[in-house]
Amino acid sequence: MVHPAALLIDENYQRGLSERSVRLIRKIVSEWDWRAFKPPVVVDVDGDLHVIDGQHTAIGAVTHGGIDLLPVLVVEASAQEARASAFVRHNRDRIQVTPTQLHNAMVAAGDDDAVTIDQVCSRAGVTVLRNPPAFGKFRPGDTLAISTIRALISRRHAKGAREVLEICVKSGASPVAAATIKAVEHLLFAPEYKGELQHERIALILSAHASTIDQEAARFAAERRVPLWRALASVIYMNRRKARHG
Numbered sequence: 001m002v003h004p005a006a007l008l009i010d011e012n013y014q015r016g017l018s019e020r021s022v023r024l025i026r027k028i029v030s031e032w033d034w035r036a037f038k039p040p041v042v043v044d045v046d047g048d049l050h051v052i053d054g055q056h057t058a059i060g061a062v063t064h065g066g067i068d069l070l071p072v073l074v075v076e077a078s079a080q081e082a083r084a085s086a087f088v089r090h091n092r093d094r095i096q097v098t099p100t101q102l103h104n105a106m107v108a109a110g111d112d113d114a115v116t117i118d119q120v121c122s123r124a125g126v127t128v129l130r131n132p133p134a135f136g137k138f139r140p141g142d143t144l145a146i147s148t149i150r151a152l153i154s155r156r157h158a159k160g161a162r163e164v165l166e167i168c169v170k171s172g173a174s175p176v177a178a179a180t181i182k183a184v185e186h187l188l189f190a191p192e193y194k195g196e197l198q199h200e201r202i203a204l205i206l207s208a209h210a211s212t213i214d215q216e217a218a219r220f221a222a223e224r225r226v227p228l229w230r231a232l233a234s235v236i237y238m239n240r241r242k243a244r245h246g
Helices: 019-030 055-064 080-091 099-108 112-124 146-170 178-189 199-208 213-224 228-238
Strands: 041-045 048-053 073-075
Touching: 019 055, 048 055, 099 112, 099 146, 112 146, 146 178, 146 199, 178 199, 178 228, 199 228, 213 228
Parallel strands: 041 073
Antiparallel strands: 041 048
16 A cells, blocks of 8 residues: 555656546546556556556546555566566557557567667657647657558568658658658559659658648549558659749
């Protein structure tokens, strides 16, 4: 039994508080019921208790104000990598944990594939966010498309994936969306497009038509009944003679 305020959360791998998390915590506080209580899972790190599962419950207990002692389950995981790995195992199959949150935890845990993804993104100038930004204000290079990037690296390896992502970043894409990644990959590697457009040209077209190209692609996809990314690749190619340096 510990005081809820004594519990710590390691931000190196734990997910941040999204709007959904805040709503959940408010619900936990307003509907606190010991009959539905599940003890947070914690590890002892030099006398401090770090939460690896039950973050919302722990914060809810502190916010509640009327809970002096909280039951916890203490497990062994002394190294940060072990704690992050435990967080991943506890949360991998939970719907409230997003792919980007799990990715960040797996990077902290030293997972080889996740570290490779992190390195490729970093070198290309892509920032993998843990949560969507407030009011949807993405910065150039921000992305939530971690599953698409993982698949891209699997197909094109680090070098090819970096080329694709660098084009997306140079175009000023904010965010770097899954459809954009797939479209650029298609233009670079598909037999019908390979070698037709230089990297800089693709980035310029995306940048020059940033305000309209998504709508053009959506219309093309609906008319031709093709996936959005394939439609976007076609629209980029069709605009190859229209983009101009400003």
